[in-house]
Amino acid sequence: MNKMGKSLVVSSVKGGVGKTVTVLNLAGICELLGKKTLIIDFDIYTGNIALTLNTKFISSMYNLTQDIANNNYQKLENYVVKYDNFIDILPAPKDPRASLKINLAYIETIVDLARSNYDIVLIDTTHILNELNIRLFDKTDSLLLLMENDPQDVRNMKALLKVLNNSKNKKYQIMLNNSTNPYKNYFSAYDLETIIDHKIKYRISNHFFIKNIDDFIMNGEIVTLNKRMSNLFNKEFSQYTDVIASLFSDKDGDK
Ligand SMILES: Nc1ncnc2c1ncn2[C@@H]1O[C@H](COP(=O)(O)OP(=O)(O)O)[C@@H](O)[C@H]1O
Numbered sequence: 619m620n621k622m623g624k625s626l627v628v629s630s631v632k633g634g635v636g637k638t639v640t641v642l643n644l645a646g647i648c649e650l651l652g653k654k655t656l657i658i659d660f661d662i663y664t665g666n667i668a669l670t671l672n673t674k675f676i677s678s679m680y681n682l683t684q685d686i687a688n689n690n691y692q693k694l695e696n697y698v699v700k701y702d703n704f705i706d707i708l709p710a711p712k713d714p715r716a717s718l719k720i721n722l723a724y725i726e727t728i729v730d731l732a733r734s735n736y737d738i739v740l741i742d743t744t745h746i747l748n749e750l751n752i753r754l755f756d757k758t759d760s761l762l763l764l765m766e767n768d769p770q771d772v773r774n775m776k777a778l779l780k781v782l783n784n785s786k787n788k789k790y791q792i793m794l795n796n797s798t799n800p801y802k803n804y805f806s807a808y809d810l811e812t813i814i815d816h817k818i819k820y821r822i823s824n825h826f827f828i829k830n831i832d833d834f835i836m837n838g839e840i841v842t843l844n845k846r847m848s849n850l851f852n853k854e855f856s857q858y859t860d861v862i863a864s865l866f867s868d869k870d871g872d873k
Pocket residue numbers: 630632633634635636637638639640797798826827828829831832
């Protein structure tokens with residue numbers, strides 16, 4: 619126990635930029651690296667990672683927060699669902715009414731409990747800058763911000779980076795994801811970095827647009843755990859590996 623693993627929050631300023639798929643792809647890479655990994659689905663109203671991965675679950679993080687509040691918490695194991703020998707999931711509630719009742723005061727406790735039980739904790743979020751995300755951004759060891767090459771996304775990213783810089787949060791890194799919308803290429807990479815005034819550390823190219831991604835989803839399969847895909851998308855997979863490796867380097871962010 620008490621091993622204190624690393625946490626990575628994946629977020630964005632726009633929906634549909636590939637956060638959830640990235641979390642799953644990163645989880646696959648963690649498994650390949652032999653790391654025991656927990657995915658926390660903090661997209662609490664609409665998240666369905668546990669269902670996406672075809673797992674059946676009864677408990678969710680709502681039950682966890684209730685039990686912590688009532689002093690009934692015993693072990694994290696009772697609330698997570700197993701995907702395979704390396705990856706577990708702490709699901710978002712199935713019922714959105716339960717999501718409304720999650721006491722945000724326990725967010726930090728959940729992240730700490732997760733870190734003390736796993737090597738790596740991957741946290742999926744929404745793109746909304748609400749109290750939940752602000753607390754997660756503050757608490758996590760590292761924050762990966764995904765953006766597309768899209769004028770609106772770029773503008774909003776610039777605004778978010780301003781907020782993070784004002785609150786002295788320097789632990790974020792930016793990933794430009796061209797795989798969700800392969801025809802979006804409005805700005806050059808140089809323009810993008812100039813506008814947001816920050817380095818874009820990771821780039822997932824439009825080459826990684828997977829036409830049959832829904833087949834993976836229907837089968838509950840993680841792309842990065844598929845041997846054929848790892849041969850095809852060597853370059854993208856090594857970017858994901860770099861993201862995970864950066865969790866274990868001393869450098870905070872890349873500013
Ligand atoms: N590499 C990819 N190739 C093809 N489609 C993708 C890829 N990554 C994500 N998508 C699709 O893009 C959409 C948004 O992805 P998702 O991960 O759900 O975004 P978010 O979590 O940011 O809302 C989904 O329909 C997903 O299947």
